[in-house]
Amino acid sequence: MTFVRRLLDQSKLPLTVTEFWRYSFFYWGIFAVITLGQFTMLWLLQQGVAMRSHELFIWLLDGLFWWSTTPLVLYASLKIPIAFKVRQSTLLKPVLYHLLIVTFLNILINTFHWYITNPLMFFVIGKNLPFESYLFSFFTAYTGSFGQYMLLVVGFNKVSYIYRYQELKQQHFETEISNEQLRGQLANAQLQSLKMQLNPHFLFNTLHAVVSLMLKNDIRKATLMITTLSDLLRSVLVNQQSDFIPLREELMLTRQYLDIQQIRFQDRLNVEYKIDPAAELYPVPQLILQPLVENSVTHGISDVTTNALIRITAEMSTAGLRIVIFDNGTGANQRKISKGMGLGLKNTVLRLRQAYGEHAQFIFDQPSEGGTYVTIHFQGEPKKIRTDDEAYQSYNR
Template sequence: MAAEDEDGVSTRITPQRLTRPALLLGFWTLIALSYTVSAGLSSISEGRAAHWPRAMVWNFADFYLWMLLVPLIASLGRHTAGHGWRRFVAVHVPASLCIALAHVVVHMAIFWSTCGAGSMPVSTFGAFLRMEFAYVYHFALLLYWVILAVLRGLESQRRLRDERLRNAELASQLAQSQLRTLRVQLQPHFLFNTLNAISALALADPIQARLMIARLSDLLRLTLEERHALEVPLARELELLRCYLEIQQVRFQDRLSTHIDVAMDTVHAAVPSMILQPLVENALRHGLLDKPEPGQLQIVSRREGGELYLRVDDDGLGLPEGAAEGLGLGNTRARLKVLFGEAASVVLARKAEGGTRVELRFPFREHVTESAA
């Protein structure tokens, strides 16, 4: 449904915009009906005839007037919120007296003009007003304060909900900022180490050095494509890792063999971008680089219940005694903590048969692309 404003511009009236007024009208109508039925049944129980039209006019005029007054009471409530009890009393005591008085006069005028005196022992509106004023005015005052209390309760609930939403948004923004900072730390660190490896081959083996530069170009392209992504599918992370391993294969030649064992039900799992590369780099630099004989590197992924399990194994020289946690592992631990809190774990251990093992566990969830979200 559409309507035109004063300038002739069509304004679409959506069902959502009509829902709240319809609910309010239904609420006050139900109250008026319940009071009408109660008044009629009360008359019948006392042996008197039930005057249904008069009861309907009285109750519907009463509660529909309050429905129209709710926005005014809500506005007064908002203007006194958070300003102390003195302002609250100074505004609402005279407001309740005046609004209740206006409501009583209008309500009784509508009823008198519509239904007249009926069987009441009065013949003028003034006499009718004096007869009913004390009871009706007392009820109007009471209803003003009940409406005000309900409105302030709903407003407080809304403010609390909005505050929780703002806090959640701020926490999310902080977490994303921390993740980006940690991810940016990895890029120059990784690039510096790779350039060092190329530099070492530049004079000794220029052909291999050029091959490493070509592989580095491919790797940087993949990295730049995902520069804004905090999480990527595991398949994308493995694509970047394979490119990195091709560079290292040029460096290690026949001294390095790699095995990637990825379960098919994990390839679409969401993982932090560049989560595996620093772990593999640590295995190569600290475990396999100084090993005189050929070494093996293994990357494993499995889904274990509601968790994703990632493992990086090497059969290198192993962890030296008292070795401190380096940038790569510390960065990985920090990123998983920001994303998953206590639900994530990072375990670094010496293997009994020699070498090092790093195990990551964190909640499993499918990666959702922006176009599918």
Template structure:
């Protein structure tokens, strides 16, 4: 039984001894039954009689000895597999080993049957041995026993290969599931980080702007800014943990953010929207636009002494949705961030990481600086609509604030 334990443990097979011996009994008894019926049919067709009692006992004893040899055969199959054709030299050596082992087992079983039945018990051999005794009987059964032996060795190899392949498949599925769960958790954490980070610089400036308006007795503007800030913070929590939302909802959130900026800069800031009809309901990552617009405000609008403007556009290009955020700031003279740069800020860094996690390389974030000045940030994501769409899309949004 140690052989069996070694074979099963090393091969990764979980097979109880009772089940193993039952399968072995079924294997050898099926061959024995077919051989017994075939032999009897042959003798009857030759005009002779069926197997006698000693001949039947001889047949059953051989099957029993092959059955008891099963652990040894499986151990040899484990030590010298023949299911792999590489390298050919090892395959040849393993096959030669099995041929020698089968010949030895066949000779040993023949000798045991001969000594036990015909020498010890003194039974009459009849047609079982023929005129040449042991050697003739062994050679007569050599091809049949060789087929049974090699079939068992090969079948064991196939079962082990299938079991290992299934184990590896299950491990791969578990690893992929764990990996996707980690990606989902990371994307959720990044979304929460973006929500919690509504840039402290922006909140600090808004707070001081409100205080300044109160000191200057601009009470209406101060109340409008407090109201806009409250609406913005409420909108941050509106969509919960949803990763993808329609673009129109993202635009509503960005509009609340821009309302505060418009109160700060008044007539010096102009906001333009150019949103195509078929872009309103397209799904985009939540909190996608705010970091991009905030960069346009900090690195663009705040650096401009005169009239400043920010343009937000969205359109469909084939299978992609293209979203653009453009400003007329100083451009490369003060910009140090880029799509692959290290100084792109937490918001843009999280945005890039989220695009990678959500779209697996099928989304792009690009920064360009036209010769006329300013900066254009372009986001390309796969075009996708939510499951439930309105029957009629709104008209194109082309507005100026």
């Protein structure tokens, strides 16, 4: 029973040991009945009588023998599989191995009859069969037994392959689901990580400005800046679980940030908004504009003494959303040119790449006549974390 159980586990057939023996009995029983009909007709044609009881007994022993060898046959089919999608020379080798096994089993059953069944027949009916009769039986039954054996081997190989393939497919599917979830969790973690890097960066610069105002004894401005900062942080906390928010809400956060900077710069800073109403509901990563306007303030207009300007433009088209942030600072003519992008711009590029892949563009331009243009272009919906059902549907397309 243990051997049969291991055999079924290895073949992945969803059968119990009892069902295995039942189906095996049914398989060999079909051929046993066919053989009985053939022998009966031969006896009637040759001798004019039906098979006698002792001959039926031998027929029954043959059927039980082949039924009992089923685990051995199936074990051999697993160890020596027959695959038809191979070269003929490769196919010939396993067939020869199975031919040797069938030969051995036929010799074994005839040896059993010669040494066990034949003496019993002599004891019961007073005579036994000559050795030539067993040789005749061996050669006449050999072709039929080989065909039955090979049919079982090939059929079992095919059925076992189907069930093993289905199990591997299921394992692959479960692995794909797990990978989809892990990729989604990783993407979400990366977005959260990048966003959380921006918050301390922004807070540091704002608190530094508050400290500067307090050192100048400008308590009113410092208090107003802290109050505005509190409103900004409250708005951020409301959407802290959201990776994407409508552009309208993102612009509100940007306005709050620029309100803080206008407190700092007073009349020196002017802010203009040109927002297409159709763009206000477009989903964008939270705090995607803040580091861009902060870059305009820190590296653009910080040295401008009068009429500093920051202009935010958002346009909606069939190609997606286009946002341009312009400042009239020194731009390419600035004396101190920073090497590469700062933390804010680098994180913005990373967040866009993480959220939109190749469907987003980031353009940083400083014309020779001065000023800086930062353009971001969203050309599609942001990537979202797929659920199990969505991953299942994607896998089965």
